Amino acid sequence: MSKRVALVTGGMGGLGTALCRRLHLDGFIVAATFSPSNHHHPEWLAGHRRDGMEFVAVEADVADFEGAGRAVQRLLARLGRIDVLVNNAGLVRDSSMCSMGLDDWHAVMGVNLDGAFNMARHTIEPMVAQRWGRIVNIGAVNAQRGAIGQANYAAAKAGLHGLTMALALESARHGVTVNTVSPGYLDTRMMHDMPPHVLHERILPQIPVGRLGQPGEVAAMVSWLVSETAGFVTGANLAINGGQHMC
Template structure:
């Protein structure tokens, strides 16, 4: 890492996978800022808990589906911490149901949060990265964006779009020292996944995974830390699968 402490902005950094990404990046020497939904009144307790554990993390309100909210969030980061060097587009939601039952509201909610958010957030930081000649944009997709999933036409479409965004933007900024990459996790042992009944995990999910286990959130965070590093400067436009062999692309 350079002598300057790099600033990382992680969307959806307070829960599940995002929290592990946040703590591991602090451990790696980055200054980390996370976003939280404006209606979340527990963010102060979360920040205090993190600081109690030795993680000095800043949190800013941001509706990633709203362009103006993203602009305001990045402006706050810029004024209080500095320019964003690494953007991790991690925020996402699911609204699972068959296409027959899916209504436009549930389609729109997922597309706005999981795909439009990439434009909304990246637009705030990409020009500055190009001007400074260094930057890392890391987009979190999903194995289901690569292979599809029953009951997830909205989610799979959004997550497939994530990598199309990655490839096109990577071409535009490559010569200016900015890399853009996608990671596509499979089943990771977050609280949400481990809450699935054991019999479902054992009979339906683990048999799909050649490694025979769930991924560790720290393994995904480790990949992100690598992509944010100086050593990853020659990796751009990639979609890196981290799914235990569940889907090989």
């Protein structure tokens, strides 16, 4: 059997990079999507090539249904299969409800929820046809607990797990599992771009283990979910948030 193929959306960000590297080490051929506005993908590819890691880059606006379909078809034409989809692409546009514009709502829904639907819709049929597949949707702790200024983001990520459960029921008999992984706050550039007092006085005190999560820790959980040994897990929402929210 040829090597299995994993597709990671938003694969060139902080968490996306950790996911791609871990799945590569697990033996997958790994493809990473990047948005049309990302002009740094050659450097990302070259940097990993120097580490001995070869990735496939796929330009895709996941919020565009037809564009997502074309990206999937290009990948299938090149590699012949897609075995794993990790819906990791995300967007935040935070503001209070009183000041949130409709464009902010639709933009966040478009990437975080519509994007996951679009990519799953175009990859589920090849998985069903081969009677094996894994879909992992990256959720968020704030979908479970809420967050001030994130009505759009929390709603999109909460809806994402509804998609997970419905698709898990539909695809289980075909050998395809679908799960959500919901990280808490991670040690990525986005967190360190915020004012230090926000991180140390507002965010870290909410996390019982007293630190940010590492992207590699989330990648390790995803690695297990897409393995053969996790075949009895589907429709689950796995929290990895340092105890910030327990359910």
